[in-house]
Amino acid sequence: MHPTPVHPTPAVRLDHVSKRYPAADDTYAVHDVALDIAQGEFFSLLGPSGCGKTTLLRMIGGFTDPTEGSVLLDGQDVTGLPPNKRNVNTVFQSYALFDHLSLADNVAFGLKRKGVPRAEIRERVTGMLDLVQLGHLAGRKPATLSGGQRQRVALARALVNRPQVLLLDEPLAALDLKLRRHMQVELKQIQREVGITFVFVTHDQDEALTMSDRIAVMNDGHVEQCGTPEDVYERPSSSFTASFMGTSNLVPGTYRSGRVVLDAGPELPVGNRPALTDGSRVNLSIRPEKIWLSDLEPDMARVGGVVRETVYCGPTTTYLIELAPGVTVSVLEQNTVRSRMEDRWSGGEQVEIGWKPEHCLVLH
Amino acid sequence: MNNGNTASTTGARNTATTTDAPSTAHAPSTAHAPGTPGAPRKQRRRRRAAERRPRFAIAVTALFFALLYLPVGVVVLFSFNSQKSLTVFEDVSLRWYTAFLHDDVILDSLGMSLRVSLVAMAGSLVLGVALALGLVRSRSRLGSFAGLVMLVPLITPEIVTGVAAMLLFKGLGITLSTTTVMLAEITFSISYVTVILRSRIAALNPEVEEAAMDLGATRRQALRLVTLPALLPSILASAVLIFALVFDDFVLAYFTTGVDPQPLSVRIYSAIRFGVQPTINAVGTLMLAGSVGLIVLALAIPRLFGRRGGLDLLSGK
Incomplete structure (x- = not known):
């Protein structure tokens, strides 16, 4: 993965950083990650737990030192500097509020350490608490707040210092679904308002897709793919990314001059792929919502199958369709197409499905 | 289901409520059991006996605290004695x-x-x-x-x-x-x-x-x-x-x-x-x-x- 320069001096540059724990059989928590995060960008590190995304964030924050490579903030090498010497602030997963201090004193903590004049501290703290809509609670202690409010205090406490980069470690993970959706929108708005670079760690692909300018999908200590939400969702470069970003049908097969012979038998046209040689093992990846069940167009790849399962989910219906013994794909259909129960496909029916060739990815 | 006869310390009311929860069919018979005219009075006597029992517990508790604090109480009391005696309390003084x-x-x-x-x-x-x-x-x-x-x-x-x-x-x-x-x-x-x-x-x-x-x-x-x-x-x-x-x-x-x-x-x-x-x-x-x-x-x-x-x-x- 090569860094793509977006801005002459990126806000954060991770220059081939690695983190190895000698005690744990020399395994890498992070392995040779090179990333440039542009000024003002909302950048997400996305991956399953244990993929190294939090370790990477802690390297930027100064809580963990890389064993190899270096961390640059705004062009300055900060590798080895302690957290208090870096102009970045963190919103911790547990919020880590100071329970013995009022909200206002929590938010003022960083400014006091910097020796900002008292009058300015008061002004900035008030402004920041108003921004997160907690101005009326300034004198309260954190223990009296709800989860969403505590989350906002943590955000205000970090943002008030006007850091170069704000690091967020799964800040929404502890909130319930509805509040999380609300905070996603709010967080994005705040980021646009303050114009600070956000580096956001999450394991929730929906969250990453809706909020980010760019996403780095991580797996097993390295970056699988880095790009815009559309890039990683529509054009996953690996089977891991394809399956991690939402549901995807991955069907194993062998490439043979413009066609893929599925292990289960059927042969599908995929167009000429110069990168592939005959006989390469591949996975076909097709998103469930990109597969058509009816009104197929002439240029589509078509394959027959039997409906095995029909799962009604409100706005959509998911069909599990068996193409050949052992090869089942899921197909997602909006319920506007077949709105009544009796119009939907039912189990055992013979159907023909199809997709546009550009929606079918051939992955190694 | 004949808990009414063994009369637990908590009394008949409690027995009825605990037994009828799992089996509603048996509940009425338990509540009125045994179905003789003298039963309610007997039950009442038992309930009274049950209420008396805590008094015994209270007495033991009181005795415990008395034995624990009496010596200390004696020290406090005799610290205010006007005489040098440690057995006869004469008058209050400092x-x-x-x-x-x-x-x-x-x-x-x-x-x-x-x-x-x-x-x-x-x-x-x-x-x-x-x-x-x-x-x-x-x-x-x-x-x-x-x-x-x-x-x-x-x-x-x-x-x-x-x-x-x-x-x-x-x-x-x-x-x-x-x-x-x-x-x-x-x-x-x-x-x-x-x-x-x-x-x-x-x-x-x-x-x-x-x-x-x-x-x-x-x-x-x-x-x-x-x-x-x-x-x-x-x-x-x-x-x-x-x-x-x-x-x-x-x-x-x-x-x-x-x-x-x-x-x-x-x-x-x-x-x-x-x-x-x-x-x-x-x-x-x-x-x-x-x-x-x-x-x-x-x-x-x-x-x-x-x-x-x-x-x-x-x-x-």
């Missing part, structure tokens, strides 16, 4: 309190005990908190070994600790004095502070200290501004506990004290060997009042910090 206030030897001892308690409290707090912080954060084998060794003073018989301390001081050629008592008491008290604080520190969220450093605090500032305030209720509770323990301590003080002044507990012990003076009753009453005051303080501290219950802090939870 004679022995006045005598105590004019007894320079006892006053010196009280002063020394207070000084020793305060110094032991301060010394063991500083060392105990530091040790607890170190033990919780150490990941080395030496750390877990130190954590075990730290517990030894808690289980060593105090007389062993006392004799050992005395032999150490003698062996090093140090004259026994107020200072040696202080050193011995500090050593003895560190374990208590560490045990109480260790569980509190382990329960702290490590991200909070990281957050302080993230916001520009140095390691030392993070400790002072964030970690210690979070530990303050536990620190104050152990301070009260150590003060009370050291003030009351006799064994360790007896072996490590010099001749003059002696700690109050040692002084009282020597005084009693030459016949009981009623002044001792007055001193005892004052010590009792002081201890009660400390307990009230220990209970009040957590409330001052907006938490419920105080004894949980003394047990370090």
